[in-house]
Amino acid sequence: MDIAITSTDFSAIFDHTLSPVVVFDTxxxxxxxxxAYEKMLNTKRSTIIGHYLTDVLSSGNDQQDQDLIDSFNSVIASKQPVRIPFIRYDIPNATVVNDNKSDERYWAVVNTPILDEHGAVKYILNQPTDITELVQAREKQELIPLSGATDASQFELGLSFQDLLYKERARVHELFQQAPGFVCILTGKNYTFEMANKAYVDLFAHNKNIIGKPLAEAMPEAVEQGISVLLDEVCATGKPFFARAMEYQVYPDGPDNPKTIYIDFIYQPIRDANDEISGVFVQGYDVTEAHNLNQKVSYQATHDPLTGLYNRREIDHRSQQLQSQPGPHALIYIDLDHFKIVNDRSGHHAGDELLLQVADALKQVTDNGLLARIGGDEFVFLLENCSLTKAKTLARRAARHINDIAFYWQKSRYSITASMGIAEFGSAIDTSYTDALSLADSACFLAKDKGRDRIQVNHPDDADMHQQHKDMDWATRLKEAMREDRIVLYAQNIIKLSRVDQVHHKEILSRLVDKDGTIVPPGAFITAAERYGLIEQLDRHIIRKVFQSIVQLQENQQTVPHFFINVSGISLSNPSFKGFIEALLREFMHVDGTKICFEITETAAVANLNRTAKMMNHINKLGIKFALDDFGSGVATFDYLDKLPITYIKIDGAFVTDLKTRPIGEAIVQSIQNIAQIMGVKTIAECIEDVELIPHLRKLGINYGQGYGIHRPEPLL
Known part of the structure; x- marks a missing residue:
């Protein structure tokens, strides 16, 4: 037969309990x-209920009042019982102890939270025990009964033990609450919550009252996520379980709004006195923020921040794993054509948007390959176990997708194309990824060289690729030679045809001294310099060496002739070239600028006539002269001559060599001389291989001449 205790019964039990009890709200x-509480305070209940703590229990001491309030706040914050083994709190109206009129009162207190259905603290149950008599007896060494104590030493020992017990329990509780991370203790077969710190409750239980409840009742979502299975394994094996960044779902905003967190934790079995497993100690940390940060850093380390494609580091890493496999594997190197025009005309925001659209287009043709952005406008396809034929098919599809991009920016439309190079690698063909990337890059460069918007496959027997590799090799050797000062200056005399015995002009010709001492003529490396963007660096290197040589001639008290130095159109179109020359003239202040004449080819001069003319005029004002080289080999027109500040016209050697055998050649040379004379410009005939041409050229009015028939180049110094 069930016996139900009514609320009236509970009230009676509460009221007749011998220990003092009082209930506060928050x-x-x-x-x-x-x-008992009414009797302890020696105050009527009607003056207690409905009044605030400080009105009922005011000690008259602000610090004592604050200590008591702090203990209640601790209960509200932790939702856990708080035991105070020893506290002084003076209550003047309290019951007199053994006729002692002292107002000093000492208490042992237990404060217990009463939670509502939502797990929030609703009331605080305060159970004070007046231990003033014990404290006073200890101070006076008086004998009073205490748990069977028969003398003062036993009493003192008992009281000290009681104090120690309370203090240690309070200390353990505080340590449990302050433990790093979340902590709980589960006991029994149902994994009942015996203890849980605030961090655990906040993270997993979301302020619900879980103490005393089995795991399945208190946190059913934990069982659904396999936590009970892990606990069963720990209890069955007796071995701890460790987890790192385990994904877990919590529900702080209700069952319909899960939140993913990541936790590190350990499940440690608890053993009783008989070495039987009685529960599990749980300790861990919420590492969600660190995990997400790590994922973000990992993503950033392997992906391009603009397009979201893999970056060069990741594609290099993946390919290193592939290159030991037979393969062959294929690489497609993609470089957008004229991307710089978009950036220069519309700005980098436009360039970024174009790159995003190109990336989206390329994603449509990946065919299970890896796509990466490895440079500003450079992309790579990495294709595992793919033949060159299949790679070329994919490259054609990629090219069509890029060509289909209709890119508009601020009412401007740009046509988008790309040049592509393909190479293969793998252990089966004994080619590394690094070598294949270099080969694909070279093939892509050759595709651009052939006119852009095309695909070039690297084949060992391809003549164009062979020349490309040769140029690449020379580009590397040229860089080293400039760095190691192995570019030497040769000079060829330019004579005045009316006074062949006098030499006042020389053309500077460069040579490269190879590592084995071989003298290499410029024809071997000039093309590589132009193709790989080294010509401007080479120009400046040679010009500086000429200035240094003039200083050396001056120091040796030798005559300084007029030096003709070949300069590329690229150098003259660079706005910084004027500043470079000005800096040289300041550095070598004893060098006469009028002794320097820059030679520029007719083709280079007219390629960007306005810009070239502007630069030439700036430099001409510094005293430096200009000669138009290979005249007649390019546009064969005189229209632009009056726009350039030239002092000399060098007639292309093709007309000079055939002067005696081709009447048209003589007519061209004569017309050039006539125009030059009208403009006040001197003429120089190039490639004079036969000295018998000199009288004929002199008769046509040509002013100067040079060639192997007159003088073979020799070291300047």
Whole structure:
């Protein structure tokens, strides 16, 4: 037969309990107290209930009042019982102890939270025990009964033990609450929550009251996520379980709004006195922020921040794994054509948007390959176990997708194309990824060289690729030669045809001294310099060496002739070239600028006539002269001559060599001389291989001449 205790019965039990009990709400207002509490305070219940703590229990000491309030706040914050083994709190109206009129009162207190259905603290149950008599007896060494104590030493020992017990329990509780991370203790077969710190409750239980409840009842979502299975394994094996960044779902905003967190934790079996497993100790940390940061850093380390494609580092890493496999594997190197025009005309925001659209287009043709952005406008396809034929098919599809991009920016439309190079690698063909990337890059460069918007496959027997590799090799050797000062200056005399015995002009010709001492003529490396963007660096290197040579001639008290130095159109179109020359003239202040004449080819001069003319005029004002080289080999027109500040016209050697055998050649040379004379410009005939041409050229009015028939180049110094 079930016996139900009514609320009336509970009230009676509460009121007749011998221990003092009082109940406060969270504003510290008294809502109930029993007879023992009324008697302890020596105050009527009607003056207690409905009044605030400080009104009922005011000690008259601000610090004591604050200590008591702090203990209640601790209960509200932790939702856990708080035991105070020893506290002084003076209550003037309290019952007199053994006729002692002292107002000093000492208490042992237990404060217990009463939670509502939502797990929030609703009331605080305060159970004070007046230990003033014990404290006074200890101070006076008086004998009073205490748990069977028969003398003062036993009493003192008992009281000290009681104090120690309370203090240690309070200390353990505080340590449990302050433990790093979340902590709980589960006991029994149902994994009942015996203890849980605030961090655990906040993270997993979301302020619900879980103490005393089995795991399946308190946190059913944990069982659904396999936590009970892990606990079963720990209890069955007796071995701890460790987890790193385990994904877990919590529900702080209700069952319909899961939140993913990541936790590190350990499940440690707890053993009783008989070495039987009685529970599991749980400790861990919420590492969600660190995990997400790590994922973000990992993503950033392997992906391009603009397009979201893999970056060069990741594609290099993946390919290193592939290159030991037979393969062959294929690489497609993609470089957008004229991308710089978009950036220069519309700005980098436009360039970024174009790159995003190109990336989206390329994603449509990946065919299970890896796509990466490895440079500003450079992309790579890495294709595992793919033949060159299949790679070329994919490259054609990629090219069509890129060509289909209709890119508009601020009412401007740009046509988008790309040049592509293909190479293969793998252990089966004994080619590394690094070599294949270099070969694909070279093939792509050759595709651009052939006119852009095309695909070039690297084949060992391809003549164009062979020349490309040769140029690449020379580009590397040229860089080293400039760095190691192995570019030497040769000079060829330019004579005045009316006074062949006098030499006042020389053309500077460069040679490269190879590592084995071989003298290499410019024809071997000039093309590579132009193709690989080294010509401007080479120009400046040679010009500086000429200035240094003039200083050396001056120091040796030798005559300084007029030096003709070949300069590329690229150098003259660079706005910084004027500043370079000005800096040289300041550095070598004893060098006469009028002794320097820059030669520029007719083709280079007219390629960007306005820009070239502007630069030539700036430099001409510094005293430096200009000669138009290979005249007649390019546009064969005189229209632009008056726009350039030239002092000399060098007639292309093709007309000079055939002067005696081709009448048209003589007519061209004569017309050039006539125009030059009208403009006040001197003429120089190039490639004079036969000295018998000199009288004929002199008769046509040509002013100067040079060639192997007159003088073979020799070291300048």
């Amino acid at each position: 504003t510290f207002k008294v809502v109930a107290c029993n007879q």
